[in-house]
Amino acid sequence: MPERRYGVLTREEIKDEGLVQIKDEHDPTVAPTCYKSASYDLRVGLEYVSPRQGTPELRGLEFGQGLQIPPFGAVIVASREHVCIPDDVIGKFNLRVAYTLKGLIVQVGTQVEPGYHGPLFGLLQNTTDKLVEIPTKGPQSRLFTIEFHRLSQAAQVEKKSYEGLSDIYTTFSFEGTFNSITTNLKNNNDNLSDALRQIEKQRIGQANFWVSLLFSVILVLVISVLAPMLLNITFRWPLNDPTAKGIIDLVPRQLEAAKAQIDQLKAENERTKADLEDRLKRWEERGTEMQTRTARLEEQIAAVRARLERTREGAPR
The missing domain is CATH 2.70.40.10 (Deoxyuridine triphosphatase (dUTPase))
Known part of the structure; x- marks a missing residue:
């Protein structure tokens, strides 16, 4: 055979x-x-x-x-x-x-x-x-x-x-193609951009808060200046005059209300600040994660390029 x-x-x-x-x-x-x-x-x-x-x-x-x-x-x-x-x-x-x-x-x-x-x-x-x-x-x-x-x-x-x-x-x-990897990166970038826009809105809101706080302080100062003048007026009026008594009672209430508003605004500011810090921390972590993913993608691309070089040396023409 x-x-x-x-x-x-x-x-x-x-x-x-x-x-x-x-x-x-x-x-x-x-x-x-x-x-x-x-x-x-x-x-x-x-x-x-x-x-x-x-x-x-x-x-x-x-x-x-x-x-x-x-x-x-x-x-x-x-x-x-x-x-x-x-x-x-x-x-x-x-x-x-x-x-x-x-x-x-x-x-x-x-x-x-x-x-x-x-x-x-x-x-x-x-x-x-x-x-x-x-x-x-x-x-x-x-x-x-x-x-x-x-x-x-x-x-x-x-x-x-x-x-x-x-x-x-x-x-x-x-699963795991270059197309899916780049789509993932694009989605992460879009999410990060949305988050940054939200943080920018929060910052604008915080700036408005400080304007409101400044207005409240000015209001308190005005009341503080007017109070002695009103009290001076009351000394010229009889103490049993209803108008004088009303002015005397009004000033402390106005001062208390202004103080309460300032305390409330301070509390809101602290909450806003804490929320912004928490958001920034989370997005810093996500940014670090994206950097890690990008580094892995770069390693994969480098491996592919190395494989291409080997293929070019040995592939059939």
């Missing part, structure tokens, strides 16, 4: 074994160029899933319409081609270096298992602050590169088959 050959498959073996199937070919001139010496370039499909709260949203593209990934955005895409993996072959695919140089990174399964039939899926993330567009027509539509490896023997496989993203997109969850 001849010795079994295993390893990376060549262009001819990929073709002869029908490992790649092209459905609904719109671009026949590009298809032959997708075969490389020992790999195949997979083109981006016409369906993608964009992140949203709740159920992810499946969207479609017209042939020739570009797939646009917003700054720091993420999408799940499928390849236009289907792969048909027999029980003695596995596949490994990755993003072409042309797109890593544009700031894209991809998350894919570690390998395509024996027995799988269908398109290949990947989570693309835009790590830049600029929109990145992937054409669906022409040579630039080649997004991934896959290579096939023959195993030393056939594997016991469980057949798995998908027709497209519509079969599985409802199971996706966009």
